[in-house]
Amino acid sequence: MKVEQYGRGLVLIPEVHKRTIVFLHGLGDSANGFEDLFYDYPLLPDCKVVLPTAPSSPVTVNNGMVMNSWYDFITIDDEYHHSLENSVEIICKILDEERKHTDCLILGGLSQGAVTSLYTGLAKYTGKIEAIIALSGYAVPMNIPEERKSIPVLIYHGAQDTLLTLERMNLTVGKYLQGVNKTIEINQHLPHSIDMIEWGYVSNWLKNTLNIS
Template sequence: MSIRRAQPLLLPAPARHTATVIWVHGLGDTGHGWAPVVENWRRRQRLDEVKFVLPHAPSIPITCNMGSVMPGWYDIAAIDGTAESLSRSEDEAGILRSQEYFHGLIQNEVDAGIPGDRIVLGGFSQGGAISIFSGLTAKVKLAGIVGLSSYLLLSTKFDKLVPKPEFNKETPILMAHGDCDVVVKWELGDKSYRQLKDMGYNVKMTTYKGMGHNACLEELDEVEAFLRERLPALDKDGEKPES
């Protein structure tokens, strides 16, 4: 299947480039949809050494939306908020195509001189789900992984899809979810969190009371703090500051 992909939106580091965040939008959106959030993080001058890569999903038919063509990282057969509908008939081929694409984006940064442990992969909803999946199956160790309002893809066979040895077994994973989400229900996010925890991953999940399928200011502040922790500015010799 031939997929046409637009070049990602790039927001260069204001200072020297020592780290990269690849931030992934959700179904029906584009990289431009998250640009204002990223710009707000950048305005605070706390992530001056970080380049942001905001990719755009290709336009594909989405079954649960009556086959309408829209930006998507993989097809979704049905979506009623339940774990069963999202996991039933998962688009494994589409998921693996997107996984390959994100592994390529990570490799592009490594080839440009940014080590894996200075790269964070994260996103919202479908973007968060593919970030968790692609991050944990990456063949370089990452600095961190973020999944907002998301879940674990191909969860019944996930343990068979990770590389051996695993490079990101101990990589910090930040998950966050609203308890009033009717699109990707909190119960599915919590189930994914518990599965990852039980498999030994370094995962944390924050629940935001009263939040639906969106992001709140407190959640975005939490993500910013995570990025600052995982991608601190380096000293003049290129070393991380002592904690």
Template sequence: MSYSGSSMSSGSGSSRRTFEFGRTHVVRPKGKHQATIVWLHGLGDNGSSWSQLLETLPLPNIKWICPTAPTRPVALFGGFPCTAWFDAGEISEDAPIDLEGLDASAAHVANLLSTEPPNIKLGIGGFSMGAATALYSATCHILGHYGNGNIYPINLSAIVSLSGWLPCSRTLKNQIEQSRDGIRRAALLPLFLCHGRGDDVVAYEHGERSAVTLSSSGFQNLIFRSYNGLGHYTVPEETDEVCRWLTANLGLEGFRLN
């Protein structure tokens, strides 16, 4: 199932940009609806490809929402336009970051979750740049606001990052450490990070350092899994672990692993 995307403004004043998000694909739960997770694709991809994979997972109680990022010029590709959650000139946890683009994407995700029933647990996951956006959303949740200061409205129960990194990690770490409420909320939010040691797109070291930064910032319920020989893609061993972790941390019923 799918529905078309929306536009969203970010920042303030006359210089703010408008981002046109692409089509969103929805995978309905096959069993009792207990959780909703927005899943974010990687650079240049779209929501359709991940919705097809997520539909095959043995998680009948999860509703998956798979949006498509805006098409925009990306500095990493010399300004060539492609789907991207934010602009990036390099992939690194301390690289200069497109905060306006990140905030717009995080707000779009929060908006998708905002209409879910009140008894449903909410989560965000993603791959590569989508994983980076998911981790950024986690910091917005525990700080209580986006980078532009606007209030973050969603109560998250789980974050999954595959082959990703934490954007502007040093700045976010400082902000978290200065917030008593942020440290308290960080301790309550489960995070599951996975990274292949053979990743030649988002280097393994970036994923590992991001996990260390998050852990030292107060995310006590964080698991980091590494996979020998795994490149910039996912494998059944990894998705099986994600299924087990989501079932345990969201208290899901009806889990079955083929």
């Protein structure tokens, strides 16, 4: 596995490339925050990992501080902000580029990255996606074409998450992802973060979903 720059982000390239996962970080983070995790504990064999870094922009809820963000929060309880559309355009371009090299595309993310992945993969991107992973996130209002509701979606959330709460996830997913082919897994001890129990679950879910031995 070698690591290279990918625009403002990073890409991890395996010796054999059969599939690609595009994974989006959370608010204020960057591609570097997930480099070691994907490098040391690959989710799938023969899988290229694209780790974009979000654009830097002022975030209202953080007193206008400029940071890497996929969209603006006016308050932490906001469901949707129009700035999300700018990130959708960025992610769709990445997915289209990766489609030239593999038929197996996976989209996922943590926190803001989870929200962006759900919205982009289900409601905005028109190309084929094999699976979507949403870790410690929630759903925003979206119009999902019927043919995209069959995409396997994993929603994984910590019961101890005090930032983006389990209640908020359940409410928004139940409201906006009706009819979607989703698996919801709750980790009773997890706060707003990733642990190795979660990472192992995600890996196994992907392998089962994609029929990878």
